[in-house]
Amino acid sequence: MADPTREFFAGLAAQAHTPLLQSESGTLRFDLKEGKRTQRWYVTVRKGDVAVSRKGAAADCVIHAEKALFDGIAAGKVNATAAALRDAVTMDGKVGLFLFFQRLFPGPSGAQGDDRPVAGYAKRRP
Amino acid sequence: MSYELVQVLDGNTFVVSDKCGDIEPSLVDATGLFSFDTRFLSKWVLTVNGERLNALSTDDLQYFETRFFLVPGTGTVYIDAKLSVIRQRAVGNGFHEELTILNHDEKPVDLTVRVEADCDFADLFEVKDALAKKGSYTTRVADGRLVLGYERETYKRETWIEATAPAAIDEHGLTFAAHVEPHGEWTTDLHVITASGGLGFHLDRTKYERNAKKARPIMEHSLEKWVGDAPRLECDWAWLKTTYQRSLVDLAALRFEPVAFPGQSLPAAGLPWFMTMFGRDSIFTSLQTLPFTPELAATTLRALGQRQGTRVDDFREEEPGRILHEMRFGELTAFEERPHSPYYGSADATPLFVVLLDEYERWTGDTKLVRELEYEARAALNWIDEFGDRLGDGYISYQRRNETSGLENQSWKDSWDSISYHDGSLPGFPRATCELQGYAYDAKMRGARLARLVWRDAAFADRLEKEAAALKRRFNRDFWIGDRGFFAVALDADGRQVDSLNSNIGHLLWSGIVDKSKARAVVSHLMGPRLFSGWGVRTLADDEGRFNPIGYHVGTVWPFDNSIIAWGLRRYGYKQEAARIAAAMFDAADFFDGRLPEAFAGYPRELTKYPVQYPTACSPQAWSTGAPLLLVRTMLGLEPIGENLIVDPVLPVGIGHVELLDIPGRWGRIDAFGRGRVDTRKKSLTRQELGILGEYKPTKTR
Numbered sequence: 004m005a006d007p008t009r010e011f012f013a014g015l016a017a018q019a020h021t022p023l024l025q026s027e028s029g030t031l032r033f034d035l036k037e038g039k040r041t042q043r044w045y046v047t048v049r050k051g052d053v054a055v056s057r058k059g060a061a062a063d064c065v066i067h068a069e070k071a072l073f074d075g076i077a078a079g080k081v082n083a084t085a086a087a088l089r090d091a092v093t094m095d096g097k098v099g100l101f102l103f104f105q106r107l108f109p110g111p112s113g114a115q116g117d118d119r120p121v122a123g124y125a126k127r128r129p
Numbered sequence: 130m131s132y133e134l135v136q137v138l139d140g141n142t143f144v145v146s147d148k149c150g151d152i153e154p155s156l157v158d159a160t161g162l163f164s165f166d167t168r169f170l171s172k173w174v175l176t177v178n179g180e181r182l183n184a185l186s187t188d189d190l191q192y193f194e195t196r197f198f199l200v201p202g203t204g205t206v207y208i209d210a211k212l213s214v215i216r217q218r219a220v221g222n223g224f225h226e227e228l229t230i231l232n233h234d235e236k237p238v239d240l241t242v243r244v245e246a247d248c249d250f251a252d253l254f255e256v257k258d259a260l261a262k263k264g265s266y267t268t269r270v271a272d273g274r275l276v277l278g279y280e281r282e283t284y285k286r287e288t289w290i291e292a293t294a295p296a297a298i299d300e301h302g303l304t305f306a307a308h309v310e311p312h313g314e315w316t317t318d319l320h321v322i323t324a325s326g327g328l329g330f331h332l333d334r335t336k337y338e339r340n341a342k343k344a345r346p347i348m349e350h351s352l353e354k355w356v357g358d359a360p361r362l363e364c365d366w367a368w369l370k371t372t373y374q375r376s377l378v379d380l381a382a383l384r385f386e387p388v389a390f391p392g393q394s395l396p397a398a399g400l401p402w403f404m405t406m407f408g409r410d411s412i413f414t415s416l417q418t419l420p421f422t423p424e425l426a427a428t429t430l431r432a433l434g435q436r437q438g439t440r441v442d443d444f445r446e447e448e449p450g451r452i453l454h455e456m457r458f459g460e461l462t463a464f465e466e467r468p469h470s471p472y473y474g475s476a477d478a479t480p481l482f483v484v485l486l487d488e489y490e491r492w493t494g495d496t497k498l499v500r501e502l503e504y505e506a507r508a509a510l511n512w513i514d515e516f517g518d519r520l521g522d523g524y525i526s527y528q529r530r531n532e533t534s535g536l537e538n539q540s541w542k543d544s545w546d547s548i549s550y551h552d553g554s555l556p557g558f559p560r561a562t563c564e565l566q567g568y569a570y571d572a573k574m575r576g577a578r579l580a581r582l583v584w585r586d587a588a589f590a591d592r593l594e595k596e597a598a599a600l601k602r603r604f605n606r607d608f609w610i611g612d613r614g615f616f617a618v619a620l621d622a623d624g625r626q627v628d629s630l631n632s633n634i635g636h637l638l639w640s641g642i643v644d645k646s647k648a649r650a651v652v653s654h655l656m657g658p659r660l661f662s663g664w665g666v667r668t669l670a671d672d673e674g675r676f677n678p679i680g681y682h683v684g685t686v687w688p689f690d691n692s693i694i695a696w697g698l699r700r701y702g703y704k705q706e707a708a709r710i711a712a713a714m715f716d717a718a719d720f721f722d723g724r725l726p727e728a729f730a731g732y733p734r735e736l737t738k739y740p741v742q743y744p745t746a747c748s749p750q751a752w753s754t755g756a757p758l759l760l761v762r763t764m765l766g767l768e769p770i771g772e773n774l775i776v777d778p779v780l781p782v783g784i785g786h787v788e789l790l791d792i793p794g795r796w797g798r799i800d801a802f803g804r805g806r807v808d809t810r811k812k813s814l815t816r817q818e819l820g821i822l823g824e825y826k827p828t829k830t831r
Contacts, residue, residue: 022504023439079440085470088327088463089284098328099389103435110440110447 008035008070011077012044015107016055023106025051029097031104032062035070042070046104064096079109134158139193139221139336140386141165141397141404141458142323148184150197150216150226151175154249159256162224162288164323165330166405166459168256169223169288170277172247173321175216177201177230177240182214191352192382194219194337212238212309221336223288223322230316232309240309244319245302250279250286252459253402254467264460268300275303276324284463289322289333327458328388355381359421362761363788365807368719372757375723379749380418384425387432395428396755399727399747406471408433408452408478409541410751412485417692417755419492420762420792426489427498433482434505436471438512443530444468450512452478454536468534476517476527476539476565479509480572487575490583491769494795499583510576510593513569519559523603524620525569526559540565541690542633542668546675547682548619551628553674556621563616564633566604567640573597574641605644614650616643630654630670632690638697648701649827655694656706656825663734665691665713671731678731685728685743688714689752692759699763704779705828711760712781718757725753765789765801772796778803 015021033044045059068076072091075081083105086092094101137144142164146152152160152173162170175182182199189195196217200210213231218224232238249262264281275290275298294317296303307315320335355377362373384394385404396418397403398410411433415426438451445468446454457469468474483506490499499506517525529535538547540562548562549555573593580590608616610626616634617626634651637643643651654660659670665686669676678684691710698707717740718725727750730741765787766777774796780787780803787803 025504026501082442082445082465082470085463085465088458088470089282089460090327091283094328099391099435102389106435106437106439108440110442111444 007074007078008042008044011108012046012055015046015053018053020052021107022051024048024053024103027051027100027103029063029100030059030061031100032059032065033073034065034067035073036068037070048100048104062096064094064098064100066092066094066101068092076108079111083108134160135187135189135195135197136401137189137193137195137218137220137224138382138401138404140384142220142223143401143404144218144220144224145401146173148187148197149175149182149199150195150218151181154247161251161256162321162323163253163401164223165326165328166253166457166462167286167326168251168253169248169286169323170246170321171249171251172245174245175199175214175228176243176245177212177214179241179243190217192378193221212240219335219337222332223320223324223335225335225337225339226319226321227339228317228319229314230307230309231314232311235311237311237313238309240307240315242305242307242315243302246275246277246290246321247301248277248279248288250460252461253457254459254461263464270298270300274298275300281460281464284327284460285325286327287324289320289324291320291322293318293339327463352378352381355422358793360792361788361790363786363790365785366715366783366787368723369715369761369784369787372715372718372723372725373761375718376754376757377421379724379754380414380422380425380751383414383749383751383754387428387435389435390428390432393428393431394425395432396425396751398752399750402747403750405458406432406436406453406456408454408475409481412452412478412481413689413693414751414755415485416481416488417689417752417759419488420767420794421758423489423493423793426485427493427495430482430486430489430498430502433478434502437505437508438473445470445472446474446530446535448473448512448516450479450508450510451475451516452482452509454478454539468531472535474527474529474531474536474539476525476562477541477568479512479517480525480565480568482506482509483572483576483579484568487579490579492794494772496583499579503584506576506579507589510572513572514596517565517569520561520622522561522624523600524561524607525565526561526620526622527565528559542631542682544681544683546680547668548627549629549669549673549675549683551630551674556619556625556627559622560619560627562619562633563604563608564636564640566600566608567637567642570597570600570604570642571640573600601642601644604642605647609647615654616647616651629673629675630659632660632666632668632687632694635666635690635694635697638701639693640697641700643701645701648703652698652701652703652706652827653825655698656709656827658733658825661825662686662731663713664717664729664740665710666694667731668728669731676731679741679743681728681743684731686731686740687728687753688717688725688756689750692752692756692763695760695763699766703827704766704777707763708779708781711764712783714756714760715781723757724749725756726750727753761787761789765803767792767801769794774799774801776801776803778805780805782806 028049030047035042045056047054076083144162145160161168185198199214211234215229217227267278269276277288279286309315318339385397396414398407411429415429438447451473453471454475456471461467462469519526527539574597577590577593580586618631619627660666669683675683695707695710726742727745728743768775784805785807789801791798
């Protein structure tokens with residue numbers, strides 16, 4: 004069965020670096036509720052370098068959401084900021100870190116022109 | 130309600146009440162306690178022995194603090210009151226109110242003091258439309274407080290109301306049994322707390338408390354520090370000083386702290402209904418205020434960069450690299466009934482973001498921020514050609530993606546009829562308005578400078594400069610209306626010129642896209658009688674089909690627009706003309722106690738003798754507040770060149786001298802002095818130079 008959350012974090016882990024977070028550092032913890040169980044993901048950001056794991060220690064920002072809702076966010080069907088405004092996603096700690104992180108979520112598929120390259124020549128020189 | 134309203138605010142939290150301090154549900158005026166675009170209190174009515182109170186006076190202590198002097202008994206002409214009631218209110222995390230009753234009699238008195246409270250938790254967008262709410266209300270008395278609540282699915286908002294004096298609390302308010310000795314006083318503190326506001330906000334106390342000397346002066350102190358940190362202006366023209374001071378204080382009130390950047394502030398668009406981040410308004414205000422309060426620009430750049438578009442989303446009109454138009458936090462946004470989470474429908478904010486980044490570096494030398502925002506700046510430059518150029522003809526044009534709640538006009542003149550042909554008809558979409566092409570040109574030129582200087586990417590810089598030069602060539606060919614001697618306000622979808630004469634051509638001078646050979650003709654139009662009213666440059670010339678002197682974008686004079694035009698005139702060497710615009714604006718400001726409105730009517734100056742204000746709910750407005758500051762800059766001819774600040778003053782007639790002391794920048798602090806001509810024979814407000822209304826011949830001075 005498709006698991007957009009798992010795919011999203013796997014994609015992030017494979018990316019290893021993203022310029023979208025190049026000015027940010029910190030650890031985010033995602034607590035995703037599935038019935039009585041809670042699935043937990045850690046993302047550590049260091050100046051754009053990202054590492055994903057299932058285990059971790061202290062987090063700067065803890066994000067709580069239903070796993071089903073987060074699947075929607077990970078698949079681009081649910082907007083993370085609107086979800087946070089209606090308390091479907093809640094945060095403890097450094098809210099700003101999540102507001103940076105939300106840039107990584109995909110947009111809704113089927114939008115006009117979403118096959119265009121994302122920010123074409125935004126490449127950092129060595 | 131026909132009486133005056135009183136506003137106090139702190140960031141996006143504000144209270145609108147009547148002059149007694151009461152709040153009542155009203156269809157006409159939007160009163161209440163608002164925070165994060167949500168009403169947290171829609172009723173707040175004080176009675177003593179069941180009677181409403183009568184206002185003697187209202188005292189605005191600070192923009193966040195007001196004192197109301199009241200007496201019992203309403204509607205009487207003569208009042209010989211034995212009681213005085215004082216409410217002192219300070220806004221912050223809701224508000225704190227000190228309620229004091231003084232007994233002037235020789236006998237003790239026992240009073241029933243009651244505060245009625247209620248809340249509809251309306252979204253700011255709903256307030257005027259009176260829409261039915263979809264969620265449910267809860268009210269409870271618990272832990273010595275009244276809790277008003279609203280829930281819709283996961284969405285939850287709460288207002289907490291507490292008092293320090295013993296009170297009987299019920300679901301509709303608080304009742305106090307007050308015993309007041311002869312010539313004595315009774316007092317209580319009331320705390321109204323916006324306890325739950327979304328995005329992880331949970332508050333359990335107000336910012337201010339009684340006698341909290343530590344808490345209370347923080348904002349006051351920061352206001353003093355704010356004014357103290359800004360350059361000092363000395364001048365023999367009294368009302369220029371008043372206007373300057375007013376602008377600094379209003380700017381302080383307009384500061385808005387973005388959620389992701391605690392402790393930093395950017396200019397919100399206007400007070401009170403637009404106390405949020407706007408791409409265009411925050412950028413323009415930051416540009417205007419750079420020589421005075423450069424920290425606003427830094428936060429604007431960081432916050433807009435952080436929310437820059439990264440994906441394609443038709444509902445929000447988000448596109449990779451696009452800078453947002455407006456952010457909102459209310460219920461309609463939360464449930465995606467409005468697209469403001471954030472909404473990206475602006476065609477100018479993206480190139481202007483790059484323009485601000487470069488101007489910021491020129492003043493401050495802060496290359497660290499330019500490096501930090503390299504990705505965002507490149508993505509913005511990429512947006513211009515990748516998404517902004519909707520027709521593939523090399524020009525930025527706009528047509529909304531969101532057909533239901535998106536904005537039709539995505540340039541600064543955003544009302545429905547703002548872009549018209551000479552005959553008054555309206556073009557279809559997409560529309561490529563002229564000033565957008567100027568901004569794009571300037572963004573490429575400035576982006577090239579940053580690429581060379583900071584990002585060390587000469588190839589990218591070369592490419593941008595080549596593109597800019599090609600754009601300038603094309604633009605001067607395609608937009609120029611040869612037989613009328615000005616630039617078309619837009620190209621329509623067929624590439625046809627939208628041939629009316631608009632103030633937009635002044636922005637073209639500011640961007641530098643105008644061929645030198647065409648500048649003189651453009652200046653003649655800007656300062657000629659069809660556009661220049663004597664109080665400034667009209668948005669639309671008075672012989673155009675759609676001209677209306679009281680039409681929002683089709684004939685009124687906008688101070689913000691004029692400040693950018695004055696900057697443009699300076700760029701092309703028309704210093705006298707820039708001074709003339711400054712003089713007109715400062716003359717107008719004097720009629721508004723130093724606070725320029727959003728717009729005033731486009732009647733000729735000799736007709737009305739004073740500037741007729743355009744009715745608007747928003748005052749002060751950020752870019753009108755910034756206009757006098759930018760005009761001080763253009764008057765003194767302040768221009769950062771390398772590590773130095775160039776001062777090249779041309780003052781309007783009537784100003785003998787202007788000193789701007791301690792101008793912050795990469796040079797540390799520097800003073801600028803300007804001397805001008807004073808015509809001692811004339812004392813009239815309508816100065817000679819502003820009265821003429823014939824064809825205008827520019828006087829370029831180098």
